[in-house]
Amino acid sequence: MSLKNHPDYEIEVNRLEYTKEYIDKTLDATEEYRKLYKENIKEAMLNLDYLDSSQSYISILINTKFMEMADRNYESLSRSRNKPYFARIDFRQKGEETIDKIYLGKTSLFRAEDSIPLIVDWRSPIANVYYEGRLGETSYEVEGNTQEGELLLKRQYSIEEGELQSILDIDLTTNDAFLQASLEANAEDKLKDIASTIQAEQNRVIRADMAKPLIVQGVAGSGKTTIALHRIAYFIYTYEKTFHPENFMIIAPNRLFLNYISEVLPELGVERVKQTTYVDFMTELVGTDYKIHGESNKLILLMNQKVANKASDHLSLLKWATAFKGSLEFKNIIDSFVEIIEDQFTPSIDFTFDGIVLMKAEEVKKMFIEELTYLPLYKRIPEIKKTLRNRLKLIKKEVLRKTEEGYDREIQRLRDTLEVNENRRRKIVELIDKRDNKLKKLTNTSKVLVKSYISKFPKKELFDYYSEFMNNMELFLRHEGKDLSSKQISYLTSKTLDLLANKTFQLEDLAPLVYLRYRIFGFDKKIEVNSVVVDEAQDFSLFQIYTLKEILKTNMITLLGDISQGIHSYRGIQSWEEVLDQVFDRQRSNYMTLVQSYRTTIEVMNLANEVIKKLNNPNIVLAKPVIRHGDKPFVKAFTEETSLMKDIEMKVLEMQERNYKSIAILCKTNGDCNKIKKYLDKHSEIRALLLDEKMINYNAGVMIVPSHLAKGLEFDAVIIACINDGYEENDLDIKLLYVAITRTLHRLFICYMKNKLPILSNMDDELITHIQ
Ligand SMILES: Nc1ncnc2c1ncn2[C@@H]1O[C@H](COP(=O)(O)OP(=O)(O)OP(=O)(O)O)[C@@H](O)[C@H]1O
Numbered sequence: 001m002s003l004k005n006h007p008d009y010e011i012e013v014n015r016l017e018y019t020k021e022y023i024d025k026t027l028d029a030t031e032e033y034r035k036l037y038k039e040n041i042k043e044a045m046l047n048l049d050y051l052d053s054s055q056s057y058i059s060i061l062i063n064t065k066f067m068e069m070a071d072r073n074y075e076s077l078s079r080s081r082n083k084p085y086f087a088r089i090d091f092r093q094k095g096e097e098t099i100d101k102i103y104l105g106k107t108s109l110f111r112a113e114d115s116i117p118l119i120v121d122w123r124s125p126i127a128n129v130y131y132e133g134r135l136g137e138t139s140y141e142v143e144g145n146t147q148e149g150e151l152l153l154k155r156q157y158s159i160e161e162g163e164l165q166s167i168l169d170i171d172l173t174t175n176d177a178f179l180q181a182s183l184e185a186n187a188e189d190k191l192k193d194i195a196s197t198i199q200a201e202q203n204r205v206i207r208a209d210m211a212k213p214l215i216v217q218g219v220a221g222s223g224k225t226t227i228a229l230h231r232i233a234y235f236i237y238t239y240e241k242t243f244h245p246e247n248f249m250i251i252a253p254n255r256l257f258l259n260y261i262s263e264v265l266p267e268l269g270v271e272r273v274k275q276t277t278y279v280d281f282m283t284e285l286v287g288t289d290y291k292i293h294g295e296s297n298k299l300i301l302l303m304n305q306k307v308a309n310k311a312s313d314h315l316s317l318l319k320w321a322t323a324f325k326g327s328l329e330f331k332n333i334i335d336s337f338v339e340i341i342e343d344q345f346t347p348s349i350d351f352t353f354d355g356i357v358l359m360k361a362e363e364v365k366k367m368f369i370e371e372l373t374y375l376p377l378y379k380r381i382p383e384i385k386k387t388l389r390n391r392l393k394l395i396k397k398e399v400l401r402k403t404e405e406g407y408d409r410e411i412q413r414l415r416d417t418l419e420v421n422e423n424r425r426r427k428i429v430e431l432i433d434k435r436d437n438k439l440k441k442l443t444n445t446s447k448v449l450v451k452s453y454i455s456k457f458p459k460k461e462l463f464d465y466y467s468e469f470m471n472n473m474e475l476f477l478r479h480e481g482k483d484l485s486s487k488q489i490s491y492l493t494s495k496t497l498d499l500l501a502n503k504t505f506q507l508e509d510l511a512p513l514v515y516l517r518y519r520i521f522g523f524d525k526k527i528e529v530n531s532v533v534v535d536e537a538q539d540f541s542l543f544q545i546y547t548l549k550e551i552l553k554t555n556m557i558t559l560l561g562d563i564s565q566g567i568h569s570y571r572g573i574q575s576w577e578e579v580l581d582q583v584f585d586r587q588r589s590n591y592m593t594l595v596q597s598y599r600t601t602i603e604v605m606n607l608a609n610e611v612i613k614k615l616n617n618p619n620i621v622l623a624k625p626v627i628r629h630g631d632k633p634f635v636k637a638f639t640e641e642t643s644l645m646k647d648i649e650m651k652v653l654e655m656q657e658r659n660y661k662s663i664a665i666l667c668k669t670n671g672d673c674n675k676i677k678k679y680l681d682k683h684s685e686i687r688a689l690l691l692d693e694k695m696i697n698y699n700a701g702v703m704i705v706p707s708h709l710a711k712g713l714e715f716d717a718v719i720i721a722c723i724n725d726g727y728e729e730n731d732l733d734i735k736l737l738y739v740a741i742t743r744t745l746h747r748l749f750i751c752y753m754k755n756k757l758p759i760l761s762n763m764d765d766e767l768i769t770h771i772q
Pocket residue numbers: 179182183192194197198199202218219220221222223224225226227562565598599711712713714742
């Protein structure tokens with residue numbers, strides 16, 4: 001049905017006009033208020049009397065606060081001016097006659113005169129009905145109470161530049177045309193918000209109980225990253241009074257990825273959320289000038305099949321050591337180490353003053369290991385210090401008084417018993433001097449007594465302890481758990497000690513180091529984060545997740561990931577089961593799965609599913625693509641490198657002709673990426689950007705990307721190229737190829753040098769188009 005033929009066309013156009021006018025009016029009024037607050041601040045500044053200025057200070061503070069609020073309102077309203085809402089629901093509360101017509105948008109707007117909501121925020125409780133509900137009987141929850149009612153209409157709008165473009169009424173049979181349209185759009189260089197097309201299974205993840213840990217296993221393209229951001233926006237809205245945006249933190253795999261997701265939260269009206277990578281966050285907590293050694297070298301080494309075959313003994317030790325450092329067994333060994341340090345931490349002598357024992361060594365130790373266990377070791381010292389000071393304070397006056405009295409008694413005795421002569425005078429003066437010296441000495445000693453006792457506590461740095469730990473072979477040998485061979489232990493410890501000697505450590509040392517700091521020293525500043533969302537969490541180890549949970553002291557953790565994309569599984573988790581069982585309390589956690597994939601076409605997803613099936617892992621869940629068709633992936637084998645390069649060039653030009661905004665050439669290794677970059681620079685007009693992990697920014701266009709860096713990103717068209725390095729039939733390569741295939745939104749080409757792609761060798765012709 002054309003827009004104008006819709007029975008409610010007039011009503012909807014008028015409604016939109018009215019809303020826009022009201023927004024304009026509100027914007028004007030907000031602007032006036034902003035001017036007023038500015039004036040008030042200026043005036044208060046002029047009257048600021050530095051001696052007695054409380055009135056002016058208060059005025060400045062209040063007006064600044066108002067000004068900030070007005071700024072925020074202004075920004076969110078002006079953002080929504082051209083697209084005030086995206087949907088409408090008609091809802092009748094049970095037992096009521098009236099029907100509420102609720103317009104849903106990215107921000108709410110109330111009419112000041114009568115508090116009628118003109119736009120209702122997509123995160124409000126009633127909006128749940130739009131995302132979850134079918135027409136008919138339905139309900140939603142508000143602050144623990146269920147509101148029942150009937151959903152009579154579910155309508156979607158497309159509004160561009162303030163003009164109504166289409167209206168779509170959804171009933172049981174309507175396919176989600178808005179979703180289709182949104183998926184067919186070309187990729188910008190950044191991820192976008194999906195408030196208007198959130199699907200029911202995604203909505204459940206967004207609104208899942210925040211107080212419990214949540215694990216989301218979602219297939220490639222199921223919207224995990226997008227949902228993670230919407231979940232944060234939802235909670236900031238719902239718990240506005242309890243949490244501030246600064247209390248939320250997103251952990252993403254690298255800075256490039258952070259840049260890629262940077263626009264979603266501002267689009268949803270959320271600013272100031274902490275966005276970081278695990279490495280950045282943890283390195284800051286370790287707080288050192290030590291550097292991480294070759295972060296991605298390990299994956300590159302493991303990807304290199306030739307090296308893998310040649311040095312298999314070394315490689316298997318390397319893999320083992322990496323995995324072991326990420327295990328909770330390793331954490332347990334650290335705990336045993338901390339116990340040893342704790343046991344030897346307090347001085348073995350009593351705390352005494354003038355021969356009087358104020359605190360026995362055993363009492364100090366008891367306080368240290370029994371009463372103060374809730375604190376890290378070094379944070380217990382000030383508490384002990386306080387107790388020592390109090391004890392000394394209590395006794396000091398008494399000791400001084402008794403000492404003085406003792407001398408005075410003796411002096412008096414001399415006075416009473418000795419004859420008055422020079423000898424008596426000398427003796428008395430001597431005694432007075434002795435008394436004064438003793439009192440002075442006692443006073444001086446008391447001043448430094450606590451300090452000198454405290455100086456007997458150890459004073460070491462974090463890395464001293466880590467080295468000490470690595471030198472304690474005994475600890476590793478006698479730990480309960482899987483038996484470790486001395487070969488394994490000596491490999492792990494000596495490699496780590498070698499790196500430490502050069503002031504470096506490895507990525508997998510980060511969790512142990514932060515954990516050790518947490519147990520031994522604590523952190524200088526309180527970490528002001530209550531809730532954390534981790535994307536690509538499949539690459540995290542159990543120890544990393546455990547450490548996050550411990551140091552943030554929170555259960556408000558959301559982990560999102562896809563086991564099929566676990567290309568760092570040599571250090572990451574193997575299944576979500578182990579996280580639920582070993583890190584969280586399964587009964588008090590939520591686990592959800594997303595199987596619908598939105599990014600790519602049915603044809604591309606079918607090929608991706610065939611590839612991932614080769615993992616032979618019964619736990620792998622295959623993705624269900626949304627109904628969107630495209631070309632079958634094109635696959636072409638080459639015998640000459642230059643022909644392959646030429647073909648890549650042609651494909652890129654063809655995609656540019658079609659106005660695709662982002663085109664990626666994905667290779668397994670940096671070596672192949674460099675080759676293509678060199679070729680294109682030398683022989684073509686195409687200016688391609690070679691992405692590497694140090695980059696923090698990229699714009700749409702042609703990009704050459706090593707497949708491990710492409711994880712999480714998406715492009716309009718993808719060309720997978722294998723020159724020297726292809727994908728073999730092993731777990732890592734299968735996952736890498738799966739990641740590469742699932743990066744495209746629309747088109748996929750695979751070009752490879754003959755024999756470099758055994759994974760695809762037996763693929764059914766149904767799935768791919770072979771080009772000769
Ligand atoms: N409900 C939706 N409406 C419109 N687009 C959606 C929806 N859900 C997901 N998408 C789109 O699907 C694509 C994939 O989303 P996203 O990158 O968040 O998925 P992912 O699960 O993190 O993917 P991967 O694990 O493969 O990196 C994005 O373009 C996103 O905008």
